[in-house]
Amino acid sequence: MTKSFYLTTAIDYVNGQPHLGHAYEKVISDVIARSRRSLGQEVFFLTGLDEHGQKVQQAAHNEGKTPQAYCDALALDWRTFARELQLSNQDFVRTSDPRHKSVVQAVLTKLNNEGHFYRSKYKGFYSTRQETFLTEKDRRPDGSFDPIYGDVTELVEENYYFKLKDHQQWLIDTIEANPEFIAPINRRNEVLGFLKNNELEDLCITRPAARLSWGIPLPFDPEYVTYVWFDALVNYISIPAAYGDPKLITALPDLKLDASTQSQGLALWPADLHVIGKDILKFHAVYWPIMLKAIGLALPKQILVHGWWQKDGEKISKSTGNIIDPLAVINNWSLDAFRYYVTRELAIGPDGNWTDAGFAARYTAELANGIGNLLNRSLAMLRSYRQKVVPPRHDELSHGAMTTVATVRTQLLNQDLQGALQSLFSLITTANQFIDQTAPFKLAKDPAQAQRLDEILYNLIEVCRILAVLIWPFLPTTAEKIFAQIGIVNPPADFNLAVWGGLPAGHVTNDPAPLFPRRDTLSSPA
RNA sequence: GCCAGAGUAGCUCAGGGGUAGAGCAGAGGACUCAUAAGCCUUUGGUCGCAGGUUCAAUUCCUGCCUCUGGCACCA
Numbered sequence: 001m002t003k004s005f006y007l008t009t010a011i012d013y014v015n016g017q018p019h020l021g022h023a024y025e026k027v028i029s030d031v032i033a034r035s036r037r038s039l040g041q042e043v044f045f046l047t048g049l050d051e052h053g054q055k056v057q058q059a060a061h062n063e064g065k066t067p068q069a070y071c072d073a074l075a076l077d078w079r080t081f082a083r084e085l086q087l088s089n090q091d092f093v094r095t096s097d098p099r100h101k102s103v104v105q106a107v108l109t110k111l112n113n114e115g116h117f118y119r120s121k122y123k124g125f126y127s128t129r130q131e132t133f134l135t136e137k138d139r140r141p142d143g144s145f146d147p148i149y150g151d152v153t154e155l156v157e158e159n160y161y162f163k164l165k166d167h168q169q170w171l172i173d174t175i176e177a178n179p180e181f182i183a184p185i186n187r188r189n190e191v192l193g194f195l196k197n198n199e200l201e202d203l204c205i206t207r208p209a210a211r212l213s214w215g216i217p218l219p220f221d222p223e224y225v226t227y228v229w230f231d232a233l234v235n236y237i238s239i240p241a242a243y244g245d246p247k248l249i250t251a252l253p254d255l256k257l258d259a260s261t262q263s264q265g266l267a268l269w270p271a272d273l274h275v276i277g278k279d280i281l282k283f284h285a286v287y288w289p290i291m292l293k294a295i296g297l298a299l300p301k302q303i304l305v306h307g308w309w310q311k312d313g314e315k316i317s318k319s320t321g322n323i324i325d326p327l328a329v330i331n332n333w334s335l336d337a338f339r340y341y342v343t344r345e346l347a348i349g350p351d352g353n354w355t356d357a358g359f360a361a362r363y364t365a366e367l368a369n370g371i372g373n374l375l376n377r378s379l380a381m382l383r384s385y386r387q388k389v390v391p392p393r394h395d396e397l398s399h400g401a402m403t404t405v406a407t408v409r410t411q412l413l414n415q416d417l418q419g420a421l422q423s424l425f426s427l428i429t430t431a432n433q434f435i436d437q438t439a440p441f442k443l444a445k446d447p448a449q450a451q452r453l454d455e456i457l458y459n460l461i462e463v464c465r466i467l468a469v470l471i472w473p474f475l476p477t478t479a480e481k482i483f484a485q486i487g488i489v490n491p492p493a494d495f496n497l498a499v500w501g502g503l504p505a506g507h508v509t510n511d512p513a514p515l516f517p518r519r520d521t522l523s524s525p526a
Numbered sequence: 527g528c529c530a531g532a533g534u535a536g537c538u539c540a541g542g543g544g545u546a547g548a549g550c551a552g553a554g555g556a557c558u559c560a561u562a563a564g565c566c567u568u569u570g571g572u573c574g575c576a577g578g579u580u581c582a583a584u585u586c587c588u589g590c591c592u593c594u595g596g597c598a599c600c601a
Contacts, residue, residue: 010601021601186531190596193529198597277601286598308601345538351594353538361550369563377560384559422549432564441559514561 001265004042007033007273008236010280011050011093014074015059018081020309020316020354021277023326024342028306028417029275030087031343034473035412037088038495044268046239048093049078050232052225057214067214071096084327086335086476093235095216099258103238103248104231105219106255107295112220116294117160122204126155133157160206160224167290168200174289180302182285183415184349187278187305191285203287205230233288237297240268251296271300273415278305304415307351316354324354336475337363337516340421343474347418364518370428371467372515375482377435378460379512385444388487390461390507391454398500400430401466405498408470417474424470431463461486462503469498478515485510 009029012022026047033045051071060070075094082089093100111117124133127150172195175181175188182188206224209217215225241248241255244262247269249255276284284303292299311322330338341359344366346352382388404427411420440456443449468482472492479492487509490497 012601019601023601025601186595189530194597197529201598278595279600281596282598306601307595358537358550364561365550368561373561373563375560377563379560381559429564433566435559436557436565439557439559441557444559512560516561518561518563 001267002042003267004044005033005036005273006044006240006268006271007036007046007275008271009047010274010276011048011095011232011235012078013050013053013055014071014078015055018078018326020324020326022081023085023338024309024352025275025277025306026082026085026087027339027342028348030085030089031339031417031473032273032275032412032415033088034476034493038469038473038493039409039412040495044091044266045087045089046091046093046236047082047087047089048091048235049075049095050228050235051075051094051096052215052231053228054212054214057212060214068096081327084330084335085339091239093239095231095235097238099242099261100235100238101216102256103241103252104216104226104234106241106252107234107237107291108226108230109219109254110252111162111294112218114294116163117205118163118202119158120161121156121158123154123156125152126157127152157208159204159208160218160221161202162205162230162291162294164200164203164287164290167293168195170293171195171286171289174299175285178299181299182281182303183305186349187281187285187303191281194282195286200286203229229283229287229291233283233291236271236274236288236300237269237295240266243268245269247297270298272302274300274303276303276305278307281305304348306348307346309352309354311354313353329359333359333363334477334516336478337367339474340367343417344421345418348415360519363516366425367516368514368518370425371471371478374428374431374460374467375464375485376512376514378431378457378464379485379509381440381444382457382461382509383511385440385453386457388509388511390503390505390509391458392505393462393501393503394455394458395500396455397430397434397459397463401427401463402500405466405470409495412473420470421474424467427463427467427470431460434459458503458505461509462500465503466498466500468492469495481515485512 007029009025012018029045029047033043036043049071051067056071057067060067063070065073071094079092082092095101122133126133133155172192175192175195179188182191205227206218207215207227209215209223209225212225212227215227216231218224218226237248241252242257242261243264243266244257245266245268247267249262274284281303289299309316309324311324314322316323326338337359341362342352344362345354345358379388382390404423407423408420411417411423434456438452438456440453440460443453443456464482465486465488468479468486469492471482472479476493483490483492486503487507
C-alpha cells in the first residue's frame, strides 16, 4: 500500500467550547488536506481531543459527572463543530479512546524496558487547594504566595523522568540537516536558538495517581498516570497504529489492537505535516522528535506553526469580551465566507488581526463583487445571447489561465494558501478586463459579430469552470455551486479538471444565481 | 533583564547603495453584460529618530526610541 499524505492538527483540550483559534487551525489544515486530495494524493487527515488531566477531572467533579461522561458530552460538541466547518478528516481521536490508551501503554512499556526512564524525587511548594506545585514565579514580590493557593506546604514527590538531555546535540544536528522540518523559518531559528543556548532538562512524565486519577496508568507502575507528553503527543501515532500501519506494528511489537481496523494496514507514518499553534512549538519541535527517536520511528516531515488571532489589534480574551464566535459568523455570513477570510487575511505563521469591517470588506469586494459577480455576468450573457448553450472552444484566455493553474499548484504544495488565493483572484481580474476590452454586450447587437461573441463567451465560462476547481479546497460549497450553475454534474474536487478546454461545445448551463449576496442589498427594504 | 525580528502611503505589507512600489480605502472618468458589480485614470510618503561610511543611504554601520515574538502553563 502506498503511503498516504498524513496530516494532523493539534488535539484540543476539552475545557470549554471551541473558539476562533481552534476553527482557524482546523480550517487551514482542511484546506491543505483537500488541496492534496485534489492534486491526486491519498490523504489521511486527523484531528481530535486531548481529554486527560487535572482541569478536566476538576471540571467533571464540579458538575457531578465522571470525567468520561463529562468528556463524552463535550466531545459531541467538538465533533459537531468539525462538521460545521466541513472538515474532511478521516478520523477523530480522543485520548480516552481504548485504541489510544493501548498505544500509549505500549510506548511506555517499550521505553521503560529500554532504559529511557528513571525515578527521581522532586521537592517543591504544593498548594493543596489548587492541587498543583507552585514555582518561584508564583511568588508575590514579598515572597509569599497568593491566598488563592490556600495553605502552601513543602512536599517531596517521586516521579518518572524521560531522558531528554542525552539527545540535545542529535536534535540540533537533525534540525540543521532538515531545513524544512520547522516552518516558517523564524520558528526554526527560535528552536535552534533555544537548543543552542540552554541545556535541556529531563522531562517529568508522570503524576501520582493519588492526586491525578484521570489519566493513563503506567503499565509498569499503577501508582502513576502518564502526564500530558506521553499521552497527547502519542495521538499522532496511535491512530496509524490502530489502522495497522506496518511501521508502528514493527516498532511496537507487543501492541494489542482491534483486529478489524488493524487489518487495513494503512501506511501513514511518518506524518507529512503537523499543523500547530505557536504556543506548543517546543513540545512538537523538542520533546516529540526525541520521543520518536527513542521509540525508533522516523520524524514527521514538517511542523507547520501558525500564529494567533487578535481582534481589533487586541488580544482576544473572554474577560474583555472581544471574542469572535465562529459559529455566529458562519450563521451570519456562510461557512465559505469564514473559510475565505481566515485563509486570505494572513499567511500561515504571523499573527492575524480580525476586524468585522475587514471581514465585510473582503466579503463584498472579493467574494460578492469578485468571483460571484464574474460568474453571474458570464452566465447571464450566455443566457441572453446564446440561450445558455456553450459555443465552440476558443483559447484566448487559455495561456493566462494555465499559468495561474501552475502557480496555484506550486503554492498549494508549499502550503502557501494566502498566495494561492491571491493568484486565483488575479485570474478573475484578467477575465473582468477581458470583458471590458472585448465588450461582448456591444457585439451582441451586431449579428455580423456573432463568431467573435461566441469566442468571448466560451473563454468566460471556461475561466469560471477552472476557477471553481482551483477554489474547491478553500470553498468547497462555493465550488460546487459554480459547477452546478455551469451545469456540470461531476464534483470540482479534482485539480486535473483545471485544464483548458474541458467545457464541450453545445453544453447547456443553468441559470445564474448570486454566490455571495451583497449584504447591503439584503438588508435594505425592497 | 537576556536573545531574535520589525518600524516604508489612511490600512495591510513588498522592496532594496543611484527618479519610492502593490493591494485595499479616497478622488475623477468612460461604459452598461452583471450582485449600483466591473473597467480606466489618479491624490497620498523627510522609508521610526540622530549620527557615521560613501560621489550618492530608505537600503550598509553605530547609538537611541517604539512595537512584536521567544526565554519550557495556555488554539
